[in-house]
Amino acid sequence: MHLHDVWFVLIAVLWIGYFFLEGFDFGVGVLTKALARDERERRVLINTIGPVWDGNEVWLLTAGGATFAAFPAWYGTLFSGFYLPLLLILVCLIVRGVAFEYRAKRSDERWKRRWEHAIFWTSLLLAFLWGVAFANIVHGTKIDKAGDYVGNVFDLLHPYALLGGLVTLTLFTFHGAVFVSLKTLGEIRDRARAQARWYGVAAAVLAVAFLVWTQVDGGDGWSLGAMVVAALALVAALGLNEAGREGWAFLLSGVTIVAAVAMLFLSLYPDVMPSSLDPAWSLTVSNASSSAYTLRVMTWVAGVMTPLVLCYQGWTYWVFRRRIGVRNIPV
Template identity: 80%
Template sequence: MQLHDVWFVLIAVLWIGYFFLEGFDFGIGVLTKLLARGTAERRVLINTIGPVWDGNEVWLLTAGGATFAAFPDWYATLFSGFYLPLLLILVCLIVRGVAFEYRHKRPEERWQRNWEHAIFWTSLLPAFLWGVAFANIVHGVDIDREKNYVGTVGDLLNPYAILGGLVTLTLFTFHGAVFAALKTVGDIRDRARALALRLGLAAAVLAVVFLAWTQADRGNGWSLAATAVAVLALAGALVANQMGREGWAFLLSGITVVAAVAMLFLSLFPDVMPSTLDPQWSLTVSNASSSPYTLKLMTIVAAVFTPIVLLYQAWTYWVFRKRIGVQHIPGHDPAAALEKP
């Protein structure tokens, strides 16, 4: 295996890690409207990801930086061709971070409610748009012989890509509901489990169609195996959720995300961005990569710092592992939990 193949795998791992971690906190953001009843429960949901959401986004920064350094032509074509949707994702992530920090700065209900609206929409839109973006990458887009994207924004909103966006939205929200059940106590925990069942069934229907479509379009033996793992893990997560085994349900919902994203990368290889105009114009791991010296230097740096980041993030999750409920919210009035959003 050559270094550009190794870095394709490493970038796939970074995106898998990002979607595994950011997936459930996108889901929590969406659930602030779908699950929470009243201000106290919205605070509970937000507090479940409060210590970790910014660390989860480090995976996105690392994945983007690694793509830029290891595959500059892929990065250039992707970020120029997908400029508007990726810009919208970036704006959402910026506003979302500000919303988490500013929401509690003033006591007025209107102030807090406006930032809660921002958290909901800036969680929902990226969860959908990431699916649209990756579905287009796998399916292929209009790339010419100069490695430039020559399509339009409207071309990105094709049926396959929209289905991909719906899959990531429902799957991340299901992942978030399972996480909410794992991290909370009381009535909100029970309702999170009930909602997770409905979300999981919806995600299962959409995911099976999308995975089958992808397998028929670009599939191979490895991607078929990943598809099978994703389907079995999702079924297992639903069963564990119904049995009240939130830890197993979260692990299995995470494996579903991991296997689904892995399937996309396995379907893609050795391309990194297929061309629908002419297969010979596709970007591949060989014609879009940096020099061997650059890849060698990057490998050394990654080998040193990656374990440090993983250990620190694991420690963070361990420290903030306990469940919380509305009774842990300072100044909480028990009747507030019954308020409608």
């Protein structure tokens, strides 16, 4: 296996980690309107992710940086062709982060409510837009012989991409609802488990259609295996949620996301951005990668730093592992 193949796998792992962790962040953000009934319950939901949401975004920064360094042609085509969607994602990430920090800076109800609206809408948009973006990458885009994107933003809004956005939105909301039931106490915990049932069913219906479409479009035996794992994990997560086994339900909703994203990368390989104009013009792991020396240096750096980041993030989750409820929120 060449180093460019190794770095394709590592970038896939980074995106899998990002969607596993930030997925429930987005889901909790959506639930601040769909689940919480008053200001104190919204504070409970926000506090469940308060210590970890910014650490979860490290995976995104690392994935973007690794793509830039390991596959500069992929990075250049992706960020030029998807400029407006990625700009909207960036704006949402900024506004969402500011909303978490600024919401409690003033006691005025209108001030808090505006930032709560920002948390909800940016979380919803991000959950949807990431699905649209990755569906386009896997399905193929208008890339010419020079490796440049020659389409427009409306070419990215086809049925497959929109279905991908709905899948990530419902799946992340289900993941978030299970996380809330795992991290909270009292009535809000019970309502989160009840809502998770419906979000999970919706995610299952949409995900089956999307993953089968993906498999038919360009899958192989490996991607089929990942699809089966995703389907079984989602069904098991729904059953465990009904049984009140929140920890196992959360683990398996995460496995669903891991397997689904893995399937997308397995369907993509050896391409990194397929061309819908001519398969010969597609960007691949070999023609889009950096030099062997660059990849060797990156491998050594990643080997040293990655365990440190994982240990720190794991420690953070351990420290903030306790459940919280309305009774923990001062009036």
